Amino acid sequence: MTEAEETVKAAPDVAALEQEGEIAADYLEGLLDIADLDGDIDMDVEGDRAMVSVVGLKGGDLVGPGGEVLEALQELTRLAVHRQTGERSRLMLDVAGYRERRRAELTKIGTAAAADVKSSGEPKALQPMTPFERKVVHDAVAGAGLRSESEGEEPRRFVVILPV
Incomplete structure (x- = not known):
């Protein structure tokens, strides 16, 4: 192609x-x-x-x-x-406007959690979230220069932020 x-x-x-x-x-x-x-x-x-x-x-x-x-x-x-x-x-x-407000909230949560992981060097697991919420957090973590993964089974699937 x-x-x-x-x-x-x-x-x-x-x-x-x-x-x-x-x-x-x-x-x-x-x-x-x-x-x-x-x-x-x-x-x-x-x-x-x-x-x-x-x-x-x-x-x-x-x-x-x-x-x-x-x-x-x-x-x-x-x-x-x-x-x-x-x-x-x-x-x-x-x-x-619920999703837009929630997106802003989750971006702050993801950014703050990424900062915690950067300073501690330890992985951090967040609370269970919907697919939309996890996507927002993954994007915020990537924007902070770290990697994250989703773990668990729905409806208790959650994000784990990993150190570099």
Whole structure:
């Protein structure tokens, strides 16, 4: 395969990702109507995934404790997309800015834990996290120049930060 072919193959199909976002938005609007909740849907494509956000909601009913309801809602939305497209979706759902706030929080946690590992030279295990949360921590640790791994089984899978 030539370099140009590899670049084309690696590039995300923006039209397909936009279609995923549209399907997800329609599905979520239906759920909001059924639940009699007022909210708006924002769609975007970031990198290789569709991003859909429910904004303008009051309260955290669609987020739940620790984002549990949000995770379930994201899986249901991915299933709705899969049902219509036949393709596995990596769609990311946010509700009322929860994921963005959590991303900032986890970046701080990952950066601070990496600093601890750098100074102590000892590996450090963090609390169990969702796949989204682990990805954010892995990115923060890599940004600090260290390596990390996920260990354990879902739902108790956690990040271990390793010294250089």
